[in-house]
Amino acid sequence: MAKEQAAQSLDPVMMVLGSPVYxxxxxxxxxxxxxTFGNRPMCHINQVTGKRTxxxxxxxxxxxIQFRAIASGSVEVLRFYVQILPETVSITAGAECYMVxxxxxxxxxxxxxSQTQTYSFASGHSGIERTVSFAAxxxxxxxxxxxxxxxxxxGTSDIHLSGFRIQDDSITSSLPDPVxxxxxxxxxxxxxxxxxxxxARKLNFVGxxxxxxxxxxxxxxxxxxxRAPTVDSGTAGTTLTTAQTGQTVILTNAAGFVTLPSVTAAxxxxxxxxxxxxxxxxxxxxxxxxxxxxxxxxxxxxxxANQQIDKMKAKTVFCFAADSWLVIG
Amino acid sequence: xxxxxxxxxxxxxxxxxxYHPGAAFQSQxxxxxxxxxxxxxxxNSRLLMQCVFPQTVGLPFATQEDFxxxxxxxxxxxxxxxxxxxxxxxxxxxxxxxxxxxxxxEVRHKIVATNATSETLENTHAAPIPSSASIGGxxxxxxGLANQNLADFQPMGTSGVELELEKAGSASITLxxxxxxxxxxxxxxxxxxxxxxxAQYYRPFFVSxxxxxxxx
Numbered sequence: 001m002a003k004e005q006a007a008q009s010l011d012p013v014m015m016v017l018g019s020p021v022y023x024x025x026x027x028x029x030x031x032x033x034x035x036t037f038g039n040r041p042m043c044h045i046n047q048v049t050g051k052r053t054x055x056x057x058x059x060x061x062x063x064x065i066q067f068r069a070i071a072s073g074s075v076e077v078l079r080f081y082v083q084i085l086p087e088t089v090s091i092t093a094g095a096e097c098y099m100v101x102x103x104x105x106x107x108x109x110x111x112x113x114s115q116t117q118t119y120s121f122a123s124g125h126s127g128i129e130r131t132v133s134f135a136a137x138x139x140x141x142x143x144x145x146x147x148x149x150x151x152x153x154x155g156t157s158d159i160h161l162s163g164f165r166i167q168d169d170s171i172t173s174s175l176p177d178p179v180x181x182x183x184x185x186x187x188x189x190x191x192x193x194x195x196x197x198x199x200a201r202k203l204n205f206v207g208x209x210x211x212x213x214x215x216x217x218x219x220x221x222x223x224x225x226x227r228a229p230t231v232d233s234g235t236a237g238t239t240l241t242t243a244q245t246g247q248t249v250i251l252t253n254a255a256g257f258v259t260l261p262s263v264t265a266a267x268x269x270x271x272x273x274x275x276x277x278x279x280x281x282x283x284x285x286x287x288x289x290x291x292x293x294x295x296x297x298x299x300x301x302x303x304x305a306n307q308q309i310d311k312m313k314a315k316t317v318f319c320f321a322a323d324s325w326l327v328i329g
Numbered sequence: 330x331x332x333x334x335x336x337x338x339x340x341x342x343x344x345x346x347x348y349h350p351g352a353a354f355q356s357q358x359x360x361x362x363x364x365x366x367x368x369x370x371x372x373n374s375r376l377l378m379q380c381v382f383p384q385t386v387g388l389p390f391a392t393q394e395d396f397x398x399x400x401x402x403x404x405x406x407x408x409x410x411x412x413x414x415x416x417x418x419x420x421x422x423x424x425x426x427x428x429x430x431x432x433x434x435e436v437r438h439k440i441v442a443t444n445a446t447s448e449t450l451e452n453t454h455a456a457p458i459p460s461s462a463s464i465g466g467x468x469x470x471x472x473g474l475a476n477q478n479l480a481d482f483q484p485m486g487t488s489g490v491e492l493e494l495e496k497a498g499s500a501s502i503t504l505x506x507x508x509x510x511x512x513x514x515x516x517x518x519x520x521x522x523x524x525x526x527x528a529q530y531y532r533p534f535f536v537s538x539x540x541x542x543x544x545x
Binding site: 172 | 356358359362363366369375376377378379380381382407408409410411412414415416505
């Protein structure tokens with residue numbers, strides 16, 4: 001919900017101790033505070049370098065930041081950080097060049113966004129500030145790196161960068177909602193009602209089974225994928241890792257096999273399904289790492305031997321203790 | 330809107346009881362929040378421009394004079410374009426400078442703000458030259474500022490000039506748009522006998538312009 005702004009005179013009666021307060025009064029104060037914030041845009045930097053170039057009323061110019069002598073690519077001349085507040089909507093970047101002739105360009109980069117402004121002596125751009133506008137949604141918020149590059153694009157005349165400005169634009173309608181990440185707005189992360197992280201500011205999706213991407217407009221799409229089964233038609237074998245827990249492997253070659261990972265107590269619950277999709281029994285279908293034991297109802301003492309899967313049958317193995325697999329089926 | 334700073338000159342504490350879910354809602358809570366809103370606005374000075382004048386240290390002798398004003402007339406020393414939002418009451422220019430005179434005299438600064446529709450507001454301020462006494466010594470008179478640098482014990486000073494944009498809620502110039510701000514300066518000595526102004530050496534070091542919203 002947008003935050004309304006209003007600049008208005010407030011009833012002095014509100015200031016009297018004990019006077020009644022109505023909801024409109026508090027709303028007026030909130031709107032006033034929002035107005036004050038929106039109408040105090042940050043002027044991040046507005047830097048000029050002074051030099052008197054001549055007579056009494058001559059315009060100041062710069063000695064310090066000069067374009068290349070000829071058109072030969074751009075040069076980064078300034079690098080600094082600015083703090084873009086989360087409510088910021090747009091940012092103006094401007095530069096003023098003094099030109100003896102020719103043409104040049106100034107490229108501003110703020111965070112993830114870049115824009116270039118051109119300067120032409122013939123078009124009367126000398127000594128005139130020319131601006132570009134950035135959307136805060138494109139630059140990003142928080143501390144953002146700014147760079148300024150200058151490039152002479154035509155001619156051999158002197159061109160100086162004599163001033164530059166990065167300034168937020170006023171927000172005069174209503175303050176937009178801030179983004180959550182990286183700012184003071186936070187949320188609690190819970191798992192089935194139990195707090196995991198209080199006042200979280202970032203969600204981090206880990207692993208190949210879950211991914212997040214930007215859907216634009218400040219919306220993130222989260223995809224959870226189920227693990228596709230592996231079909232192994234060869235005889236070289238499939239080696240599984242604990243990160244692949246839940247994996248189904250279908251052996252379509254009677255000489256195929258699966259090698260299980262070595263497991264520790266931290267891996268309890270890791271589980272795989274291995275199927276023999278052939279018309280022949282496979283004596284070495286499931287293989288351990290050499291020291292981990294297989295257990296079932298008949299083998300309570302455990303064994304390290306390869307586990308057989310009969311034709312057109314399947315077995316499920318899961319880790320129930322360190323170095324221990326329970327075999328079902 | 331106006332900022333009645335006599336009432337809201339200081340920020341108020343917001344008592345913890347205001348936040349209690351069962352607290353009776355008192356006018357004082359609203360008043361404190363309002364005062365703090367005004368107070369924050371008054372304190373929220375924003376930089377508008379800064380202008381550095383490279384020191385002569387390390388620069389070729391030939392360029393040193395470029396940073397010195399020796400003129401009876403106003404000489405523009407800084408210039409910028411900047412957006413001025415609504416609700417400001419003042420913009421303030423502060424200048425660090427050196428000025429040298431064997432005669433005494435004044436350092437003057439002028440700030441001019443021009444908006445996109447060419448409305449103009451300006452103000453001037455004069456201050457004594459930092460060193461008005463004779464500066465002669467055992468080594469003779471020092472040369473003009475042109476060939477000096479900070480290490481040469483120049484008579485430095487800080488002065489400034491401010492522009493009142495709004496008074497009692499009535500704007501002197503239309504705000505909420507792009508402005509051109511120019512800062513002029515010079516130093517001179519008025520010769521009473523000959524009734525002429527004589528230029529004196531003036532060198533700016535650093536000029537900054539910033540916003541203020543003041544109590545009225």
